[in-house]
Amino acid sequence: MSFKSLCLLVAVPFILWGCTDSNEVPSDNPTVKTLHVDVPTIGGAIFSGEITAEKLIEDHGFLISHDSTFIQYKSILISNGAPTRSGIFESELPTGLEKDKVYFFKAFIVSKGLITYGATKSFLSNGSLPPILESISPKKGYIGSTVHLTGKNLKWNSYSYTRVFLGEVEVNPIASTDSTLTIVIPAYVKSEKFPIKVSVFDKESESISFELYTPEIHTIEPYEATYRDIVTVKGLHFDTIPERNQLFMGDVSATVLSSTRTEIKFVVSDEFRTDRAKIRLQAQLQDVESGDYFSLKLPLIESFSSCTESRAEFEIIGNNFHPIAPFNHVFFGSTEAEVISGDSKKLMVTVPYGPFPDAKTKISVKITETASTSPNEICIQDPWVMITDQLPFIYYGGIGTFTTENRAYVFAGEKLWEYNPDNTEWTSGELPFDLLYGNGSTTYNGEKAYVYTADYHNNFWEYNPSTDKWIQKAEFPGHIRSGAAMFSIGNKVYLGIGRYSSGISQSTPLHDFYRYDPNNNQWVEIPSLVTDEYTGRGRMSSFVIDGNAYLAGGALNTGHEQAWRFNGSTETWQSIAPIPEVVSYTSSFVYKGKGYITTVGGWATSGLECYQYNPQSDSWDMFYPIGTVGRYNGFAFTLKGVPYVGGGYQPFVDINVSSQMLQFMKD
Incomplete structure (x- = not known):
């Protein structure tokens, strides 16, 4: 059965309540009776009534309410219009009824503008008929798509009893009738596939499946770009709202500028840190990945100055640098430089201190895993160039060094280290004696090396570099001493001055000097050197030029500038x-007929100073500073005509100079 018109009486014309029961109507007027109601167990209700004189009736139907007084806003009106015949009529109310509620109803007719009611009766409701969802269109779409649902019993007038569920998510229809509902797929659905069902008065329809289109990535244009370039992804089924396309370069999120169903434009993120990655897209609640890789353009080094100095500012011109300067890692050889400023086409860096083994190196710029390296080398113009910061030992105030024709030797860490300048390698040998920190001395007479250990016994040793053999020699005949001066002239060895060692006051200076003759293994005392009657000197540096030895440094007090x-x-x-300054903890070398005192500590020194002595003019001059980081208590030697300085200590900077070695490169 069906009904012509069903409405909730919110503003029914007053005439429906301005009339009498059928007993008061004249006998020649039409009549109406309320018969009964059928209440199916599945819900709904079928009302029966009876009328006469149908031709005089303008409308007929039923009035249903929770209240026996039929209050307007609680009443349901079933209007069937003008009847076509007299007798029994029926009206169906499929929805609008709540389960287990008592309802009152009565039939009515309208004639000549007046309403006449039948008797009032009641029934217990089984609720409304369940909604029937017959179809949805389309069955596949997007977030934001408009979807039409068709069926039966889908709406009850203006009450908000119709509910639509997309899986667990409820949405409100944007249009509705008893047989159609229109919804929009919201962004907050839980998955890309979900059932759609309708609930009316808490009775649900069967569900029909709906799914979102799966995005497809077909191409990346261009597939290679640099930071902040715009890249286009082409494919199908993207979201037209840019913010609903979450695009990733690998694991790095990228900003989406615009989107259509077939195209997304995004900006290469500053946070991207790999050479290449697949493009990953989260859209339509799905995660898809490109088949091809997107690649980041490598930095391009185009030009730079051919030479520079360490610690200098240095400009690199190129392309594809990271626009945020600190994200560029610039290397001179294997050493990273500090990036001061820059953009995608220019970088300004501070040249690192080293190491630069050949006083030249290549430049690399690295943003991701792969670095771009300059085809040409750059020369380092420092007078002293740090050639290594990885000495295999720590040198700080050892007994010194000596050199043969092709090798240099350094005493450090209870070992004798041999340096080969041809391959820059170090090898070590064991010592047959213990080294007492800062107390011993060493020299080389052109054939053999000699070591004074400053110990009480067995304190003088000879080393043959050709055989790598040590031989104990006649003990030093003077007092045990620390900080002795030691040098060789011809094949003779000279040892003297310094200060008393353990057991005797350290403040007592020694002035005596001795000569050792390797030919007879004997010591002979020679004229003393009184440097200072009361304090003396300790660890004076010495160098030999044209058969004469020169001693300087070793200051223990102010005013100790004297040299001999x-x-x-x-x-x-x-x-x-x-010497121009009071200095101590020094080392020395000879270069081109002049002597040099370096790695100085002192009252007014920085540790960078290198003092040059000219025996022809008996004068001192300042030589090129030793690098850019001062040191004292280091070592120095000249090998194959080239000066080297290394080791030492610098308490004022966070740089381990003890493992560094510098080479003079100026001449």
């Missing part, structure tokens, strides 16, 4: 021009 020359022929001492 020892005449190897007459074995006499003579004062020479004082």
